Amino acid sequence: MREEGYISPRQAAVLLWFAVLPTAILFLPSLLALRAHQDAWLSVIMATLAAGAVALVVYLLAQRFPHHTLFQYCELILGPVTGKMVALIFVLAFFLLDAVVIREFSEFLVTAVMPETPALFFGLSIVAVAVYAVRNGLEVIARCTDFILPLMVTFIAIVLLFATPEMMPRNIFPVLENGFRPVLGGALVTWSFLGQVVILAAYGAFVNPPRALRASLISGLLGIAFFLSLVTMGTILVFGCCEAARLTFAAYALARVVSLGQFFERIEALFLAIWVGGVFIKITLNLYVVSLGLATVTGLKEYRPLVAPLGALNVAVAALLYRNISEIRHDLLLVEPGWTLTWQLILPLFLLVMAWLRGKRRTGI
Amino acid sequence: MLILIILAFLGIAYLDAPELWQKKYWRELAVMGIVWSLGLALSLALALNLPVPSPAKLLARVFGPVTEWLTRLIG
Numbered sequence: 441m442r443e444e445g446y447i448s449p450r451q452a453a454v455l456l457w458f459a460v461l462p463t464a465i466l467f468l469p470s471l472l473a474l475r476a477h478q479d480a481w482l483s484v485i486m487a488t489l490a491a492g493a494v495a496l497v498v499y500l501l502a503q504r505f506p507h508h509t510l511f512q513y514c515e516l517i518l519g520p521v522t523g524k525m526v527a528l529i530f531v532l533a534f535f536l537l538d539a540v541v542i543r544e545f546s547e548f549l550v551t552a553v554m555p556e557t558p559a560l561f562f563g564l565s566i567v568a569v570a571v572y573a574v575r576n577g578l579e580v581i582a583r584c585t586d587f588i589l590p591l592m593v594t595f596i597a598i599v600l601l602f603a604t605p606e607m608m609p610r611n612i613f614p615v616l617e618n619g620f621r622p623v624l625g626g627a628l629v630t631w632s633f634l635g636q637v638v639i640l641a642a643y644g645a646f647v648n649p650p651r652a653l654r655a656s657l658i659s660g661l662l663g664i665a666f667f668l669s670l671v672t673m674g675t676i677l678v679f680g681c682c683e684a685a686r687l688t689f690a691a692y693a694l695a696r697v698v699s700l701g702q703f704f705e706r707i708e709a710l711f712l713a714i715w716v717g718g719v720f721i722k723i724t725l726n727l728y729v730v731s732l733g734l735a736t737v738t739g740l741k742e743y744r745p746l747v748a749p750l751g752a753l754n755v756a757v758a759a760l761l762y763r764n765i766s767e768i769r770h771d772l773l774l775v776e777p778g779w780t781l782t783w784q785l786i787l788p789l790f791l792l793v794m795a796w797l798r799g800k801r802r803t804g805i
Numbered sequence: 806m807l808i809l810i811i812l813a814f815l816g817i818a819y820l821d822a823p824e825l826w827q828k829k830y831w832r833e834l835a836v837m838g839i840v841w842s843l844g845l846a847l848s849l850a851l852a853l854n855l856p857v858p859s860p861a862k863l864l865a866r867v868f869g870p871v872t873e874w875l876t877r878l879i880g
Contacts, residue, residue, distance in 0.1 A: 536860060624879040628872075738836045745821040745830075745837045752817055753844035759851055761861045771861060778871030779864050 445579035447643075449652035454585045456640055456660030457667070459725055461592075462718035463544050464633040464668055465691050469675040471773055473684035476626025478612045480681070481673045483626030488665035490627065490785075491634040495657045497788045498641045504801040506650035510641040510788075511736035516802060517795045524737050526787065530642075531733035533783045535754065537636070538726035540768075542567060542758040545719045547765045552689055553712060563755050566716075570724040571751040574731060575744050578646055581724050588717040595714050596667060599707070600674050602698045607677035630668075632776035635784035637661060642729040688765065727751060806852050814845045 447455070472480035505513040510530060515523030546562035573581055616623070637660065644653050675690040678697060687693045695711040698704070731750055735743035762768050795801070818841060825834045850857050 536864075539860075621879065625876060628875060628879065734836065734840070738832070740833050740836060741830065742833070745825055745833050746840060748817040748820050749837055749841040749844055752814065753840055753847065756844055756847040756851060757860065760847065760857055760859050762859070767861075771865065774872055775861075775865045775869050776872070778868040778875060781875070782868070782871070 445577050446646055446648035447578060447582045449647055449649075449656040450659075451582040451585065452640065452644065452647045452653070452656040453660040453663065454589055455582060455643070455721070455725060456637055456656065457589070457663050458585055458718055458721040459639045460633055460636050460664050461667055462715060462722050463541055464630075464664075465596075465671050466548060466689055466715065467544065467769070467772060468630060468633060468668065469672045469690035470684055470687050471629050471769065472626045472672055473676060473679075473681045473690070474773070475629055476622045477617070477681040478614075478676055479616060479623050480626055480676055480684075481612070481669045482616075482623045483630050484665060484669040484672055486623060486627035487630035487634045488661060490631055491637050491661060491664075494635055494638050494785055494788065495640075495661055497785075497792050498638060498644065499654055499657055501641060501788065501792055501795065502644050502650065502653050504795055506802075507645050508802060509643070509645040509732065509736065511733045512645075513795075513802075514791065517791055517798065526791070527733065527737045529783065529787065531730055531737060534639070534642070534726055534733065535730045535750070536757075538723060538730060539754050539757040539761055541719065541723055541726065542754060543761050544768060545716075545723070546758070547762075547768060548689060548692075551765050552692055560755070560759055563758050566720060566723060567727075567751045567755050569720060570727050571748050573720075573724045574728045574747045574751075578643060578728060581721065581728060584724075585721055588714070588721060591714050592718055593667075595710060596671065599695050599698055599711065600670060602700055602704070603674060603678055603694055606697050607674070608680075609677065611677050611680045612673070628777045629773060632772065632780040634664065634668075635780045637664075638784040638788060639725065639729060641788065642733065643725070688769065727754065730754075807849065810845070810848045810852055814841065814848070817841065 468484075469480065472483055476483040501510075501513065505516060508516065511527040514527040514530070517523060518526055542563045543559075545566060546559040549562045550557065550559045573584065637657070640653075640657060640660070644650075644656075647653050647656060671691050671694070675684045675687075675694050678694060679687065679690065684690045692708060692711060695708040696706075698707050727747065727750065731743040731746045734746055734750065740746070762771070821837065822834065825837070847857065
C-alpha cells in the first residue's frame, strides 16, 4: 500500500523521539527508581544498547526491502498466508500499544489534574483529533512535530535548569551499590518503552532517500536516550530514589518543584500542555501505522476509511484494558517487558533470519 | 449514553461509507464495516456493563510468567 508523501530523514528521527518519549518521560522515572534505585540512569543507557539491536534489525530489513513497509515485506518474506498472519500480529500489537497509550494519557490527566472529569472524555477528544491528523497522511503528522519539538526540548531544558537548586549530588551515590543486576532489571522495564523504535519499520518506507534511514535511526535513538536519561537523572537527583519510586508521575512532580524567586512558579501547567502535544503525536503515529497495516493486510487501495472506525474501537479497548492507574503500573512492571520483547525484538529478528535463509530481497522500487 | 454511542458511530460511518459506496469499493466497505461493528458492539457492551474480558488480562496470563522468568534471569 503506497502513500503519496515522503518524509525527510530528520523528520523520521523526530517522529521516532515522539514514538517513545512522551509516555516514557512520564511513567518511567518512578518505575526505574523502583527497580534500579539510584542507578536508574545507567538502566536507560543499557536499554538503549538493547534497543540498538532492534534498530539494527529494522535497518537491515529496510535495506533489503527499500520503499516497502513492515507489513508488505512480511508477505514478501513468508509468503501470502503466513506473512499475512505475522503482519496481523504486528497490527494487533500496535493497536494494543495505542490503546495502552490512550489509557495512560487519560489516567494521567484524571489522576493528576482533573479528578472529576470522566477518563473517557480525554481519550475521546484526543483520538478525535488524532483521527483528523491521520486522515491527512504522514507528511502532516511529521510537520506537526516541527511545531511541538522545539517547545518540548526548550521546556525539558527549562525544567531541568531551574530544578538544579533542588538537586543533591549525593542522591545518585553510591553508584552500583547492589552490583549490576538491579540495573539490568531496570533496563528490562525501560525496554518496553524503548523497543517501540520498531515502529520505524512501518513508516521508514516513506523516508527519502532510503539510505538515510541509518542516520535517522541513530539520531533517533541517541535523542531518546539523551532526554530520557536527563529526566531520569533529574528526578533521582531531586527526590532521591525512594521518594521517586513513590511518586507515580515523577517528571510531573519535577516540574512542580521549580520555583524561582517567588514569581516563576507552577510551570507544571506548561508541562501539561506540551506533554499533551507529545502524546498526541504518539497516538496519531500509532493510529496511522495500525490503519496502514490493516489496509495492507486486507489488500485495500487506501487506508483512510479505516481510520475513524479504528479510532473508535481504540477508545473502547482503552476503556476496557485496565481498571485504574495502579494496574497500568503493575502491567508496565510485570507484563509488558515479556510481551514487548516478543513482538519488538524476536519477531523482527525472525523475519530477518527468514529473509536471509530464503534469500529474499527487493531492490529499486 | 446508548443513544450517544449509536449517534457517534453513525457519524463515523457517514464520514466515509457513502463515498466508498459510490466508488463501489466493496472490499474497503467490508473491512471498515467489520471494524466499525466491533467498535459499536464493544462500546455498547461497556455502556451496558456487560462482562467483557480485558485483553490486558489475557496478555498478563501469557506474558506475565515470561517477564517473571526474564526478571529472575537478569534482574
